[in-house]
Amino acid sequence: MAVGLQEFPSIPEIKGVNIGYAEASIKKANKKDVVVFELCEGAAVAGVFTQNAFCAAPVRLCQKHLATTDARYLLINTGNANAGTGKSGMENALLTCNALAQSVGVPVEAVLPFSTGVIGEPLPADKIVAAIPAALSSLTGDNWRAAGVGIMTTDTLPKGSVRHFEFDGRSYTVAGISKGAGMIRPNMATMLGYVFSDIAMDKGVLQAILKEVVNKSFNRITVDSDTSTNDSCVAVATGGAGNELVTDIGSPLAQAFIVAFTQVMQELAHAIVRDGEGATKFVTVEVKGAKLESDATKVAFEVAHSPLVKTALFASDPNWGRILAVVGRAGVAELDVDKVQLHINSFEIARDGCRSPGYLEEHGQEAMAPAEIHIQIDLGAGEASDTVWTTDFSHEYVTINADYRT
Amino acid sequence: MAVGLQEFPSIPEIKGVNIGYAEASIKKANKKDVVVFELCEGAAVAGVFTQNAFCAAPVRLCQKHLATTDARYLLINTGNANAGTGKSGMENALLTCNALAQSVGVPVEAVLPFSTGVIGEPLPADKIVAAIPAALSSLTGDNWRAAGVGIMTTDTLPKGSVRHFEFDGRSYTVAGISKGAGMIRPNMATMLGYVFSDIAMDKGVLQAILKEVVNKSFNRITVDSDTSTNDSCVAVATGGAGNELVTDIGSPLAQAFIVAFTQVMQELAHAIVRDGEGATKFVTVEVKGAKLESDATKVAFEVAHSPLVKTALFASDPNWGRILAVVGRAGVAELDVDKVQLHINSFEIARDGCRSPGYLEEHGQEAMAPAEIHIQIDLGAGEASDTVWTTDFSHEYVTINADYRT
Numbered sequence: 001m002a003v004g005l006q007e008f009p010s011i012p013e014i015k016g017v018n019i020g021y022a023e024a025s026i027k028k029a030n031k032k033d034v035v036v037f038e039l040c041e042g043a044a045v046a047g048v049f050t051q052n053a054f055c056a057a058p059v060r061l062c063q064k065h066l067a068t069t070d071a072r073y074l075l076i077n078t079g080n081a082n083a084g085t086g087k088s089g090m091e092n093a094l095l096t097c098n099a100l101a102q103s104v105g106v107p108v109e110a111v112l113p114f115s116t117g118v119i120g121e122p123l124p125a126d127k128i129v130a131a132i133p134a135a136l137s138s139l140t141g142d143n144w145r146a147a148g149v150g151i152m153t154t155d156t157l158p159k160g161s162v163r164h165f166e167f168d169g170r171s172y173t174v175a176g177i178s179k180g181a182g183m184i185r186p187n188m189a190t191m192l193g194y195v196f197s198d199i200a201m202d203k204g205v206l207q208a209i210l211k212e213v214v215n216k217s218f219n220r221i222t223v224d225s226d227t228s229t230n231d232s233c234v235a236v237a238t239g240g241a242g243n244e245l246v247t248d249i250g251s252p253l254a255q256a257f258i259v260a261f262t263q264v265m266q267e268l269a270h271a272i273v274r275d276g277e278g279a280t281k282f283v284t285v286e287v288k289g290a291k292l293e294s295d296a297t298k299v300a301f302e303v304a305h306s307p308l309v310k311t312a313l314f315a316s317d318p319n320w321g322r323i324l325a326v327v328g329r330a331g332v333a334e335l336d337v338d339k340v341q342l343h344i345n346s347f348e349i350a351r352d353g354c355r356s357p358g359y360l361e362e363h364g365q366e367a368m369a370p371a372e373i374h375i376q377i378d379l380g381a382g383e384a385s386d387t388v389w390t391t392d393f394s395h396e397y398v399t400i401n402a403d404y405r406t
Numbered sequence: 407m408a409v410g411l412q413e414f415p416s417i418p419e420i421k422g423v424n425i426g427y428a429e430a431s432i433k434k435a436n437k438k439d440v441v442v443f444e445l446c447e448g449a450a451v452a453g454v455f456t457q458n459a460f461c462a463a464p465v466r467l468c469q470k471h472l473a474t475t476d477a478r479y480l481l482i483n484t485g486n487a488n489a490g491t492g493k494s495g496m497e498n499a500l501l502t503c504n505a506l507a508q509s510v511g512v513p514v515e516a517v518l519p520f521s522t523g524v525i526g527e528p529l530p531a532d533k534i535v536a537a538i539p540a541a542l543s544s545l546t547g548d549n550w551r552a553a554g555v556g557i558m559t560t561d562t563l564p565k566g567s568v569r570h571f572e573f574d575g576r577s578y579t580v581a582g583i584s585k586g587a588g589m590i591r592p593n594m595a596t597m598l599g600y601v602f603s604d605i606a607m608d609k610g611v612l613q614a615i616l617k618e619v620v621n622k623s624f625n626r627i628t629v630d631s632d633t634s635t636n637d638s639c640v641a642v643a644t645g646g647a648g649n650e651l652v653t654d655i656g657s658p659l660a661q662a663f664i665v666a667f668t669q670v671m672q673e674l675a676h677a678i679v680r681d682g683e684g685a686t687k688f689v690t691v692e693v694k695g696a697k698l699e700s701d702a703t704k705v706a707f708e709v710a711h712s713p714l715v716k717t718a719l720f721a722s723d724p725n726w727g728r729i730l731a732v733v734g735r736a737g738v739a740e741l742d743v744d745k746v747q748l749h750i751n752s753f754e755i756a757r758d759g760c761r762s763p764g765y766l767e768e769h770g771q772e773a774m775a776p777a778e779i780h781i782q783i784d785l786g787a788g789e790a791s792d793t794v795w796t797t798d799f800s801h802e803y804v805t806i807n808a809d810y811r812t
Contacts, residue, residue: 355492
């Protein structure tokens, strides 16, 4: 029951990117659960990863490989996270990378592994190895939708986004896919996100842009406050567009790229929220008037995580007092509650820290009714702001997560 | 569906305490929703209150009155929290205190007001004022159970606790009541808790003991991570036992009192968790082997708040990888995940950061089956520890909080 999630878009081939997939039946039979991206020689690859100390073996291996050499292959499986698996987890991740590297004749460091699924169970590396030949033989430039489907776990729909832009007479494309629906509170990365462009760009510049944009997209979404062990987000610039290499983040072309890249990253991040486990609402929590941006971020996340706010959203119940209660406990120093204002969609709900003079229960009900909810909190203390996107909390969420392993 | 919650105990009269109650029909008709405690002259009264910046009008008035004079009356209503109600909220709280003070001929500062219920709606002060005569006329020493029932909101059972101890040939009693089932993550206090003893004790000593013990009882429970605007916990020492006034927290009598007082406070705190909204499990999260106590506290609360852990507990599903994932994201500096151990009830689940060698799925299932779950996490980094008590996350929680105002 995804909220306002668009159909998977039509994504054209991006010169320098081929996509393959195969059925390894890791957790369930007849599921195409292995995806391979093949990148052209010379493509710049940047990555950001989970800050969870219990990060998965593939995450640690990715970071190691990325630091060593240019990546040529991304190898992704769903159904098993290969996290909390200790030394043998690392051996298994390496084993799958080796199998792919040997098939295609690249060094093992040129393969980046990604896993998502159940935590703590041994990775069935043999199943993945067995599926690699089929994945390689299916490599083409237009398998975007199959890749989007191939990386799904509890997602109900595949998630993709694409933007085109022109600069100096040349056309560029930015496109990507993502997955994730639960255990979503990315910290420096997302569940799994892959964004590709045909722009030619220095790896360091791409890494800097990725790090900045992730903080306004994937790092500002939350479904259930649980940061995954496997969050990974990768950006690839193949150079297929034929432009002169971008080496300056301040250059006009880099800025044009950032606009398109941010749109793709935000759309992919929002897609994860719209498909959040059990979601019936897509909720934007905007906090402004903060003294510090960190205050705005903190309040926005606390509101987005509150089970009481989320269950009221599920019920479309204008129990807005719960929102004020969260603002009050969020730990903002020297908060003057008598200056707090609250809007929901276009309705003024609270002014000067209490119910607005003209407020009627009907207003609250009308404000809370739509599937798209914009909560706007003004702390009345300064100029800083931040925005977080989240979902409500429904029976379906409990059902999905109580039954996850069955 | 409270978990292992005992019947309300038989609490004897405590010399110096009378209890009355009445029906004000604040939120629902035919509910005895106003409770009055009358304290003897000279009773020492201590209080701790919510740290929520949006604290309710009665909380602010309580703090002011407590600082001014010795309290003689506690006036408690359910059905309306009188929080997020601005200036008129304060006027309403004062109005109810004045009505009681004038009826009995004490200064208004001798009345402490407490409210709990919906946030943001105006307090129907007239209903409370109208109920005061009936509450006063019912004052007796043995209305403990009626008081426990009178302060309930979404609680399914009244909560009480009592301990007796002997010291130097004299008998003492410590008894109290509490309420709360949702919006439970007390910070420096509890939803509502009232503990009384006949000991004679200096007010400053009582306040110091209350502050210390609240950190090992009410401040270590969580149902849904939402700190209420109205948390209040009050301790009263009437002096009815006839002992020489306790003025030294280190004295043997003070220490004997602390033992009984801690037992009563923990039992009342646990009762709130056992009756947590939708609870089907009573969960003890013990973190040991931490370098700092603050690390242990942080990890314990993060585990206790994780919706993924809580839904797995609801399903009795040994999806213990979710617990490791929380440990990893809890923000412990320099955490060595390869030293982390996990026990659930008597089963060793994870050792050296991954699944224990002898672990079988059946062990996990057996560990997660009972209604009482003890999660023990050893960080392997030092000697500090802390314990938090919580519940699981069920469909019933969503139902209760989606329908709260209807």
